Amino acid sequence: MPIVVDKEKCTGCESCLEVCPYDAIDIKDDKAVINEYCQMCMACLPVCPEGAIKEIQEAAEEPTNLEDYEGVWVFAEQRDGTVASVAYELLGAGRRLADELKTELSAVLFGASEQEANELIRWGADKVYLCEDPTLKHFNDEPYAGLLSSLINTYKPEIVLAGATPIGRSFIPRVAAKLRTGLTADCTSLNIDSETRNLLQVRPAFGGNIMATILCPNRRPQIATVRPRVMKRNEYDSNRTGEIINVKAEDLASRTKIIETVKEVSEVSVNLQEADVIVSGGRGLGGPKGFEMLKELAGLLEGAVGASRAAVDEGWIPYSHQVGQTGKTVCPKIYIACGISGAVQHLVGMQSSDIIVAINKNPEAPIFNVATYGIVGDVYEVVPMLIKKIKELKGK
Amino acid sequence: MNIVVCIKQVPDAAEVKINPETGTLIREGVPSIINPYDMHAIEAAVQIKEKTSGKVTAITMGPPQAETALRDAISLGVDEAILLTDKAFAGSDTLATSYTLSKTIEKLSPDIIICGKQAIDGDTAQVGPEVAEFLNIPHVAYVRKIEDIGEKSIRVQRLMEEGYDVVESTLPVLLTVVKELNEPRLPSLKGKMAAKKAEIKKWTAADIGADEKDVGLKGSPTQVKNIFAPEPKKDRQMLEGTPEEQTDALIKKLMELKCL
Numbered sequence: 001m002p003i004v005v006d007k008e009k010c011t012g013c014e015s016c017l018e019v020c021p022y023d024a025i026d027i028k029d030d031k032a033v034i035n036e037y038c039q040m041c042m043a044c045l046p047v048c049p050e051g052a053i054k055e056i057q058e059a060a061e062e063p064t065n066l067e068d069y070e071g072v073w074v075f076a077e078q079r080d081g082t083v084a085s086v087a088y089e090l091l092g093a094g095r096r097l098a099d100e101l102k103t104e105l106s107a108v109l110f111g112a113s114e115q116e117a118n119e120l121i122r123w124g125a126d127k128v129y130l131c132e133d134p135t136l137k138h139f140n141d142e143p144y145a146g147l148l149s150s151l152i153n154t155y156k157p158e159i160v161l162a163g164a165t166p167i168g169r170s171f172i173p174r175v176a177a178k179l180r181t182g183l184t185a186d187c188t189s190l191n192i193d194s195e196t197r198n199l200l201q202v203r204p205a206f207g208g209n210i211m212a213t214i215l216c217p218n219r220r221p222q223i224a225t226v227r228p229r230v231m232k233r234n235e236y237d238s239n240r241t242g243e244i245i246n247v248k249a250e251d252l253a254s255r256t257k258i259i260e261t262v263k264e265v266s267e268v269s270v271n272l273q274e275a276d277v278i279v280s281g282g283r284g285l286g287g288p289k290g291f292e293m294l295k296e297l298a299g300l301l302e303g304a305v306g307a308s309r310a311a312v313d314e315g316w317i318p319y320s321h322q323v324g325q326t327g328k329t330v331c332p333k334i335y336i337a338c339g340i341s342g343a344v345q346h347l348v349g350m351q352s353s354d355i356i357v358a359i360n361k362n363p364e365a366p367i368f369n370v371a372t373y374g375i376v377g378d379v380y381e382v383v384p385m386l387i388k389k390i391k392e393l394k395g396k
Numbered sequence: 397m398n399i400v401v402c403i404k405q406v407p408d409a410a411e412v413k414i415n416p417e418t419g420t421l422i423r424e425g426v427p428s429i430i431n432p433y434d435m436h437a438i439e440a441a442v443q444i445k446e447k448t449s450g451k452v453t454a455i456t457m458g459p460p461q462a463e464t465a466l467r468d469a470i471s472l473g474v475d476e477a478i479l480l481t482d483k484a485f486a487g488s489d490t491l492a493t494s495y496t497l498s499k500t501i502e503k504l505s506p507d508i509i510i511c512g513k514q515a516i517d518g519d520t521a522q523v524g525p526e527v528a529e530f531l532n533i534p535h536v537a538y539v540r541k542i543e544d545i546g547e548k549s550i551r552v553q554r555l556m557e558e559g560y561d562v563v564e565s566t567l568p569v570l571l572t573v574v575k576e577l578n579e580p581r582l583p584s585l586k587g588k589m590a591a592k593k594a595e596i597k598k599w600t601a602a603d604i605g606a607d608e609k610d611v612g613l614k615g616s617p618t619q620v621k622n623i624f625a626p627e628p629k630k631d632r633q634m635l636e637g638t639p640e641e642q643t644d645a646l647i648k649k650l651m652e653l654k655c656l
Contacts (some may be wrong), residue, residue, distance in 0.1 A: 002613060007494040021623060025428075036459040038488055039622045040613070079558070139556075141525070142534060166556050169536035173522040177494060177529035182617035185520040205623060211622040256565040264559035277655060284531070301655060309645060319575075324518055334655055344626060345478065345519075351626075355653060357646065369628035373649055374643045375635050385643045392656060393647070 002056050005032045008054035009196040016044040016053060019208055020204045023060055025214055040279055056191075066197075068156055069220035072105050075162040075172070076114040081137065086163035086228040088123045093190055093231040094122040097199070100192045101158070108151060110144060111136030114244060121242035124234040128242065129155070133249040138261065139167045142254040145174035151247060152179060157221050159199055159246055161190075162268070164225035176223050182216030183223045186325065186350050188230055199224065215347060229273075229329045230352070242383065266305075268320040269328060276333045278301030280323055281352070283310040284339020284360060284379055291317050293383050294338060300390045306330065308340045326350035339379045342367025359383070366368075397450040397545070400506040401474065402497055402527070403434040405458055405465035406517040412606040419505055431464050433512025434533040435472075435580040436573050441510050442473035443547065443578065451475045455500055457485055457493060458553040463596050471583035471591035482600040487613035490518075494526035496611050501531060508550070509570040513538055524572035536563050539641075 018028040021244070025044065032053070044053050071217035074094045076087035090108065098105035106127040107120040117128040129151055136143060144167075152160065152175070160175075162168040164186045176183035184201040188211070189198040198215050199222040205212035216222040272278065279298040281290055291305065298305045306323040307316070323330055335353035340346060342365055344364035350356070351370045358371035361384050370376045375382055407426045411536045430438070441452045456462050466477035479510040480500060490498065501509060502656040509528075514521035521537070528535035538555040543562065545551075555574055583591070601611055611617060635645040650656045 036486060038486070041620050041625060081503070138561075141536075145529070145634045166538055166554075170525060170535075171527035173494075174529040174535075176522070177491065177526040180491065181519075182489065182491065182618070183522055185522060185620060200621070204519070205620070210623050211626055212623045213631065215619050215621050216617050217619065221619040256536060256563050256569075258561050259564050260562040261556075262559045262562070301650075333652060334650070347626060356629075357649075365569075365624075366633075368632065371629065371632055373633050373635055373646060373648060376643060377639050382640045382643055385639060386646065389643060389647055390656060395517075 003034050003042070003044070004054055005034060005300030006052040006054060006057055007031050008350040011052075013049065014047060019047050019266050021206065037245070046167050052354045061379070064220065066158075066218075066220055069158040071155070072101065072159045073124070073152075073161065073162065073221075074107045075168070077165060077167050078109065078116065079139075079391055081112050081116065083112065083116050083119060084163060084165065085111070085229075086165060086226070087120070089228065089231040089264075090161045090234045091120065091124040092234040093226065094159075095234050097159060097190060097192055098126075100194070101130065101197060103158075106155075106157065108148060109220075110147065111138070111162055117244050122237055122242075124177070124190060124239045124240075126217050126242050128244045129247050129359055130244055131247045131249050132316045133252065135252045136249065136303040138258050139374050140254050140256060140258060141171045141174060142256065142324075143249070143252040144171045146251060147247075147249055148290065149175050149178045150250070152221060158197070160221045161222045163326045164227040168225050171228045172225055173222065179221070181221060181223060182214075182218040183225070183389045184216070185225050187224045187226050190224060190226070197223070204348050227329050229331050254275040266320050268318070270326055271304040271322065272306060272330055275304035275330075277301045277336070278306045278323070278330055278332045278350075278353075279303055279336045279338065280306035280308065280310035280340060281311055281317070281338045281379075283314070283348075284341070285316065286313060286339075288316040290339065292378065293380075293387070297336075297383060297387055297390075300387065300394070303332070303334075306335075308343075310343075310366040311316070337367050337371075338383060341365045342370065397448045398446055398506045399446055399450065399452045399496045400477070400501055400504055400509045401434070401437050401454045401469070402450055402511045402523070403438065403465060403469060403491045403510065404431045404515045404517075405456060405462040405514075406431045406515055411638075414503060426619060428461065428464065430468055431512050431515045431517075432656055433514060433516070433573065433575065435512075436575055437510040437512045438469055438474060438478050438577045439580040440542065440571075440573055441508075444508065444542070445473070448545065453478065453504055455480065455497065457481070457496055458490070466596050467594065468592040470594045471587040472581060473584075473587060476597070477594065477601055478597045480599050480604070482611075482621070484601045484608060484612045487616060489612065489616035489618045490520055490522040490526060491617055492611050492613075492615035494523050494530055494602075495615060495624050496604070497512045497523065498527045498530035500599065501527065503604060505568075507567045509568070510574045511570065513553070513572045519540075521572070524570060528570040531568075531570070533568050533570060535566045535572070536565055537572045539573045542571075542577070543601050568616045589634070
């Protein structure tokens with residue numbers, strides 16, 4: 001294990017127990033012992049008053065020719081020939097990273113036209129690697145993974161970003177495994193460590209209860225996925241020019257075949273993602289009845305109803321309403337959180353909302369940390385009063 | 397059909413609490429469960445076995461305690477279970493985990509491998525597709541329905557952003573499954589008896605012939621640099637007073653925002 005306790009120095013004071021987020025330290029015979037839950041987060045190292053906890057530096061892996069890799073890439077996914085909006089958001093993030101690294105930003109586009117490639121340039125790309133082959137029009141894991149890996153091997157970008165969509169989450173892991181490199185899912189912020197050029201990838205960890213910064217220091221490329229509506233787009237520049245590089249697909253064979261594609265868009269998810277106002281409920285509602293009340297409030301505000309994972313897991317409301325890391329990411333103008341404690345996994349799905357109103361009984365609830373306006377109170381008292389007063393206002 | 401299910405033991409998310417002062421997790425007393433999505437993977441595997449006959453083997457990588465997850469799997473109809481446990485596996489990221497699982501699966505040569513779409517502690521959804529790549533077999537992610545299984549092929553529905561695709565794949569194949577696929581059964585009495593008596597095989601890195609530089613921390617390209625609680629917002633405003641005053645203050649704000 002790379003983190004060890006010096007038994008000579010350890011006094012058994014238990015300071016380290018309190019800071020360990022993984023419950024990975026036990027006290028045995030009055031000495032701290034690191035158990036197998038340890039994730040090597042290093043949180044315990046600085047708190048030990050005796051300096052008894054140390055990281056053993058294992059012979060680090062030899063970095064693989066890091067300097068051969070240069071440039072930032074965005075995989076621009078398309079559906080039915082139209083580039084998905086997450087690609088433009090990634091170009092916004094990628095532009096910032098590329099500028100910081102003083103390098104180029106390129107997009108990779110499969111199965112779409114030059115017209116779409118030009119759009120990517122206007123949204124910030126310097127170059128577009130375009131493969132127009134019609135076989136790639138519909139997403140299929142093996143040809144997508146094969147072609148993207150081979151392009152990466154040829155052109156050697158240092159960073160590759162992709163959308164954490166059903167498409168990206170399905171085939172990007174195959175690309176990472178082919179290239180034997182690291183992949184970080186669902187990043188909520190991306191920055192550059194200016195000293196090492198390493199990508200600092202922040203994502204929710206441990207059931208979404210805490211944030212972690214992930215590095216991929218010794219292998220390239222560094223690959224990250226980002227969920228839709230997390231990153232901000234750049235300004236659109238209709239005069240911007242760039243280079244389109246047409247690439248030929250060599251081997252597009254696949255052992256999976258798409259027989260049929262069926263469109264089936266849930267009305268709820270459209271409403272959630274387009275609504276200006278979302279009224280959301282959590283465990284504090286105590287049961288499905290609470291959502292009837294929220295529906296009424298949402299109706300008065302012409303908004304949609306959201307929910308936390310806890311409320312969905314309890315079966316109070318269908319999954320299609322879930323907001324958070326494993327549900328939808330939303331950014332309405334106003335998000336009203338009712339009886340939601342605010343676990344990190346929920347916060348990452350809504351904290352980019354313009355205005356956040358939190359109503360919760362517990363003044364310590366983490367939801368108040370992200371709130372614009374906070375009300376400490378009982379949702380069953382505040383919300384009905386709100387409904388009554390809004391009705392009176394509208395009646396006038 | 398010879399089927400392998402990959403499962404993971406995770407802390408029950410509903411029970412995890414945060415220490416409000418330090419922003420860290422309180423794991424004490426949190427029960428461990430089979431990752432909820434893996435329950436659907438187990439159910440799918442057992443249903444296929446019941447239809448086609450054959451064998452279901454559950455595998456997991458983890459500390460010795462993960463044995464209880466495997467016994468639970470047996471109580472649900474799984475025939476055999478293998479626990480991959482070795483100090484050398486500690487600190488594995490998704491790539492090292494996928495490599496380790498794939499070396500194990502190679503030894504079992506299944507027709508179908510089923511995983512939950514993701515584990516609720518990491519939520520990466522990476523291990524399934526990465527295992528398929530290491531094994532050089534096709535995969536289909538987010539399977540919500542298994543339409544047909546033939547001798548050499550399978551037809552499934554996979555969930556997409558705007559609906560679903562019907563996908564046909566050759567065998568062997570790896571599937572990652574979503575909750576809509578089925579309703580996991582409860583353990584039967586016979587299953588519980590079997591779980592008690594079952595011998596859980598324990599395999600180490602040497603048993604699966606894994607290369608030591610590709611497992612655990614050494615085989616993991618990603619590293620956790622640090623962990624932290626999210627920063628609180630600076631311009632937060634608490635609305636004070638009686639519930640009525642608070643409500644009035646909120647309505648005023650909503651009107652200022654032209655929401656009313």
